Amino acid sequence: MGAGVSKSGRNNISDRVRAEQTRILYANAPLALAIGGVGVLLLVGVLTGVGVTPVPVAALATAAIVALVGSHLWLCARYRRAAPDDTQWRLWLRLFMLAALIEGLTAGSMALGPPASHLDEEFVALLAAAVLASGAIAFYGADMAVYLAFSLPTLAPHLINALIAPDPNHFLLAGLIVLYQVLMLVIGGRANVQLLQGLRLRFENIELLEEITLQKELAEEANLSKSRFLAAASHDLRQPVHALGLFVAALRPLRMDATARGLVEQIAGSIGATEELFSALLDISRLDAGVVAMEPRAFALGPLLARVCDDYRLAAEAKGIGLTLRPASGAVNSDPVMVERILRNLISNAVAYTDTGGVLVACRREQGGQRLRVEIWDTGRGVSADEQARMFDEFYQAANPERDRAKGLGLGLAIVQRMAGLLESPVSFSSRPGRGSVFRVSLPATATPAPAAERPRWTAGAASPGLILVIDDETAIRDGMVKLLSGWGHEVVTAGGEQETLALLEGGLRRPDVILCDYRLRGGENGAALIGTLRGRYGADTPAILITGDTAPERLREAEASGLLLMHKPVPAGRLRAALGNLMEPAVR
Numbered sequence: 349m350g351a352g353v354s355k356s357g358r359n360n361i362s363d364r365v366r367a368e369q370t371r372i373l374y375a376n377a378p379l380a381l382a383i384g385g386v387g388v389l390l391l392v393g394v395l396t397g398v399g400v401t402p403v404p405v406a407a408l409a410t411a412a413i414v415a416l417v418g419s420h421l422w423l424c425a426r427y428r429r430a431a432p433d434d435t436q437w438r439l440w441l442r443l444f445m446l447a448a449l450i451e452g453l454t455a456g457s458m459a460l461g462p463p464a465s466h467l468d469e470e471f472v473a474l475l476a477a478a479v480l481a482s483g484a485i486a487f488y489g490a491d492m493a494v495y496l497a498f499s500l501p502t503l504a505p506h507l508i509n510a511l512i513a514p515d516p517n518h519f520l521l522a523g524l525i526v527l528y529q530v531l532m533l534v535i536g537g538r539a540n541v542q543l544l545q546g547l548r549l550r551f552e553n554i555e556l557l558e559e560i561t562l563q564k565e566l567a568e569e570a571n572l573s574k575s576r577f578l579a580a581a582s583h584d585l586r587q588p589v590h591a592l593g594l595f596v597a598a599l600r601p602l603r604m605d606a607t608a609r610g611l612v613e614q615i616a617g618s619i620g621a622t623e624e625l626f627s628a629l630l631d632i633s634r635l636d637a638g639v640v641a642m643e644p645r646a647f648a649l650g651p652l653l654a655r656v657c658d659d660y661r662l663a664a665e666a667k668g669i670g671l672t673l674r675p676a677s678g679a680v681n682s683d684p685v686m687v688e689r690i691l692r693n694l695i696s697n698a699v700a701y702t703d704t705g706g707v708l709v710a711c712r713r714e715q716g717g718q719r720l721r722v723e724i725w726d727t728g729r730g731v732s733a734d735e736q737a738r739m740f741d742e743f744y745q746a747a748n749p750e751r752d753r754a755k756g757l758g759l760g761l762a763i764v765q766r767m768a769g770l771l772e773s774p775v776s777f778s779s780r781p782g783r784g785s786v787f788r789v790s791l792p793a794t795a796t797p798a799p800a801a802e803r804p805r806w807t808a809g810a811a812s813p814g815l816i817l818v819i820d821d822e823t824a825i826r827d828g829m830v831k832l833l834s835g836w837g838h839e840v841v842t843a844g845g846e847q848e849t850l851a852l853l854e855g856g857l858r859r860p861d862v863i864l865c866d867y868r869l870r871g872g873e874n875g876a877a878l879i880g881t882l883r884g885r886y887g888a889d890t891p892a893i894l895i896t897g898d899t900a901p902e903r904l905r906e907a908e909a910s911g912l913l914l915m916h917k918p919v920p921a922g923r924l925r926a927a928l929g930n931l932m933e934p935a936v937r
Contacts, residue, residue, distance in 0.1 A: 363434050364551045368551075369441070370440050370441045374444065385413060389413060445491075471521065474510075474525065489539055489543075490543060491540075500529075587897055589918045590917035591828045592828075594825065596616050596619060597832050598831035644681055645684065646794045646795065649679060650678075653709060656688060664702075671709075672709070674708070674710040676722075680793055682773060694764065698785070699726075702729075703728065705726070708723075709722070719790050719792055721789065723786055730779045731779040771791075773790055775787065815839045815858065816838050816860060816862050816863075818840060818865075819845070819865040820866040832921060845871065849881075849882070859887070863879055863890060864892075865892065866895055868896065868898055875894055875895075891931040893913045
């Protein structure tokens with residue numbers, strides 16, 4: 349591996365390579381023993397036939413060969429059963445080498461004794477031994493020490509016989525033996541080097557992959573820890589902000605002087621900015637949690653673009669820039685709410701970051717008419733190449749290093765990217781500093797649909813006074829709810845959790861007109877389950893609103909799965925009043 353690999357890492361790879369060599373030897377051994385055993389028996393026959401090996405020696409050799417082959421096969425079976433790990437290769441390699449050495453000594457011992465009387469007889473015996481040694485390079489060549497442990501004892505007696513023979517021609521035979529052994533070492537050595545390099549590269553890649561996997565898991569765990577921390581922090585921050593919003597909403601109807609009224613409005617403005625941040629964080633969390641359900645349908649793209657551009661035309665004119673929409677025809681099959689949210693964000697950004705010139709919104713067909721591409725061009729400040737990679741990151745704003753909240757939160761494009769991914773509608777952009785940018789959204793085209801009937805909407809009228817049960821473990825939130833709802837004319841009963849709620853039931857609490865319950869209560873209590881208990885007492889149709897400050901994806905999935913009307917802290921007073929007006933019998937419609 350590279351220079352950054354530790355000594356322990358290098359040792360680990362070395363052990364894995366040696367362990368793999370050992371596995372190869374044991375995997376090859378059964379076939380090698382079968383072929384080698386037959387070959388040695390044939391060698392015994394040849395040597396006995398040419399007179400090199402006496403018959404009694406041949407008989408002993410045959411018995412020894414059978415015993416050795418059986419022992420070696422037994423050793424291989426033990427190895428398979430033991431399945432040793434990468435740190436235990438030394439013992440098993442030594443045992444294998446010892447077995448190979450004994451086999452080589454046995455094969456070579458048959459050539460001990462007086463040299464053959466004729467050179468051709470000795471040559472035949474040597475040829476049989478060379479066949480065994482050549483086979484060993486294929487089966488035992490994974491480790492050159494094991495190969496030498498077998499081949500040297502097999503050939504050495506023939507070399508000795510050739511050197512001590514009185515016939516000078518035997519010296520030529522001795523030279524051939526030495527040349528043969530050197531050639532086998534060169535061939536086997538090169539093959540062995542290639543094997544070792546391949547094994548080392550393989551295990552380096554495996555170790556690198558393991559390290560990458562480990563770092564990925566650590567990064568994911570760190571990201572989860574960050575998400576859990578942010579979710580917990582978001583929940584804890586939402587609680588007092590929610591309570592503060594309730595108190596401010598309760599203050600507004602009261603009589604006060606202009607100074608006090610101005611302070612209340614400033615507090616309300618700060619709360620509104622905080623709610624905007626929390627809403628953006630909630631959007632991110634809901635998209636990451638997969639609880640945002642798409643409702644795709646065919647709709648005309650032109651009217652949607654016209655509506656969005658009309659909404660931002662005054663802002664463009666106030667900056668002295670133009671906002672032009674080229675007439676767009678055609679329809680797409682997608683979720684119109686999400687598509688509008690994406691386009692609003694992109695057009696809003698284009699207007700916000702363009703100081704001179706203008707913004708052009710156009711639409712064109714692509715992929716043979718299968719898709720419609722909306723393009724938003726601007727002559728704004730543009731984005732440098734090194735900043736473009738971060739454009740879709742959360743909280744990143746290229747033109748807002750001072751983090752001025754008046755310039756936005758830096759979450760819009762992150763939300764756009766997630767929504768576009770959910771819709772399978774790629775968003776791309778290109779930009780040149782000082783020249784402007786263009787953002788493109790590719791949408792699936794479809795046949796133009798017939799005009800859809802306007803969906804009936806609930807009114808947000810004030811609800812008739814009724815009994816509202818508020819369940820929340822935060823005292824400040826309960827107090828804020830009491831002041832706000834009482835100011836709207838409702839009777840309010842509060843409880844801090846399941847035990848207090850059950851005590852109210854036992855005390856004969858009549859059926860509430862609406863239950864407002866926090867989702868996560870103290871002691872691990874679940875608001876959705878508590879609403880289920882109350883509905884079991886008062887009836888399944890008892891109106892209820894589940895309120896949560898959680899943004900953790902798993903919590904959002906659980907809350908969404910409850911099927912209850914879900915509102916997220918901090919809940920604006922107007923939205924809460926509208927929800928109550930829709931659930932309770934209204935005073936005025």
